[in-house]
Amino acid sequence: MLSKISRITTQKKHKDRYNIFLDDGQGEKYGFSVDEAVLVEYRLRKNMELDDATITALIQKDTLHKSYTLAINFLSYRMRTKKEIHGYLLKKEVDEEHIAKIMDKLSEEGLVNDNEFAQAFVRTRIQTAEKGPMLVKQELMQKGVDNAIASEAVDMYTFDVQFDKAMKLAAKKLRTDNNKSFQKQIQQLQGTLMQKGFSGEVVQAVTAEFRNEKDDDAEWAALVKQGEKLLRKHQPKYSGFELEQKIKEALYRKGFTIELITIFLDEKREE
Numbered sequence: 143m144l145s146k147i148s149r150i151t152t153q154k155k156h157k158d159r160y161n162i163f164l165d166d167g168q169g170e171k172y173g174f175s176v177d178e179a180v181l182v183e184y185r186l187r188k189n190m191e192l193d194d195a196t197i198t199a200l201i202q203k204d205t206l207h208k209s210y211t212l213a214i215n216f217l218s219y220r221m222r223t224k225k226e227i228h229g230y231l232l233k234k235e236v237d238e239e240h241i242a243k244i245m246d247k248l249s250e251e252g253l254v255n256d257n258e259f260a261q262a263f264v265r266t267r268i269q270t271a272e273k274g275p276m277l278v279k280q281e282l283m284q285k286g287v288d289n290a291i292a293s294e295a296v297d298m299y300t301f302d303v304q305f306d307k308a309m310k311l312a313a314k315k316l317r318t319d320n321n322k323s324f325q326k327q328i329q330q331l332q333g334t335l336m337q338k339g340f341s342g343e344v345v346q347a348v349t350a351e352f353r354n355e356k357d358d359d360a361e362w363a364a365l366v367k368q369g370e371k372l373l374r375k376h377q378p379k380y381s382g383f384e385l386e387q388k389i390k391e392a393l394y395r396k397g398f399t400i401e402l403i404t405i406f407l408d409e410k411r412e413e
Contacts, residue, residue: 145173145197147190150181162186164197173197176204177211209236210244214253221259225286260287260295268303272311275299277339304344308335312348321368324361325397328353365398369406386411 145164153159153175160181164173176186180203192200209231216222216230224245231241248254260282267278275296282292312331322330328349335345369389376388386407393403 144191144193147173147186147188147192150186150188160186164192174201174204176200177207180204180207206240206243209234209240210247212236213244213248217248217253221262222254223256223259223286224254227254228286256287256291257295259285260291261298264295264298268298268307272307272338274304274308274335274338274340274344276341277337280339301344304340305347308338308340308344308348309351311335311338312352316352321364323364323368323393323397325399327397329397361398362402365393365402365406368396368398369393369403369410373410 143166145166147162148165148170149163151161151163153161158178159175160178161175162173163170165171174197176184180186180200184200184203186200212234213227213231216227222230227248228241228245231244232238236244245254263282263285264278267273267281271278278299279292279296282295283289287295312335315331315334316327331352332345332349335348336342340348372389372392373385376385380388389407390400390403393406394400
């Protein structure tokens with residue numbers, strides 16, 4: 143059946159969309175709406191005749207265009223991976239067939255490229271985050287980037303880049319943990335750097351640097367603070383040899399040397 147376009151009006155809220163009114167011989171009625179791009183592509187105009195198949199094709203074309211516009215808007219905030227765009231369109235209830243067409247078009251236009259995304263993502267992480275390459279690679283793969291692409295991107299984390307970032311993170315952590323034994327600080331530092339995704343080689347190099355900077359005065363001050371705290375805790379229940387053993391065992395577990403612990407206990411015994 144043929145219908146004739148009787149009127150084309152601009153939507154009030156969306157100036158780039160148009161309402162198409164049709165007359166099939168039984169009076170005018172609303173037919174469908176299209177984006178300006180579809181209107182121009184199909185040269186829609188008043189008195190143009192459309193059959194049912196063409197109308198269906200126009201509606202499908204417009205639906206696809208609206209979904210494509212959704213993807214473009216989603217990309218306008220920042221770069222996205224293919225997986226992120228696909229997931230977003232699914233959430234917006236876009237048909238899988240249309241999603242495939244949209245992804246192909248975005249790729250052809252250079253608007254989605256997981257290689258470029260990964261490179262840009264790693265550059266940003268290097269500049270702004272206290273993270274190593276293994277953690278950043280994990281982030282990339284969670285965003286849907288292929289393992290090989292992610293591995294290549296994190297190659298930007300050279301040893302020097304990692305070492306510099308890890309040293310800054312280590313210095314900050316050691317400043318906040320200065321009430322603990324030096325050995326305990328080093329152990330926790332190693333754990334933190336590994337959790338942050340730095341390579342084992344870098345972790346070893348950084349901790350070696352700080353081992354050479356051990357502050358004996360700070361170590362003694364930390365031991366005294368921890369020892370005094372333990373004395374206050376255990377003195378109500380223990381005394382003499384039993385109290386000393388409790389203190390000695392607890393301080394040793396905290397990473398202090400037997401030599402320093404003995405000196406501390408000797409001084410306490412003389413008070």
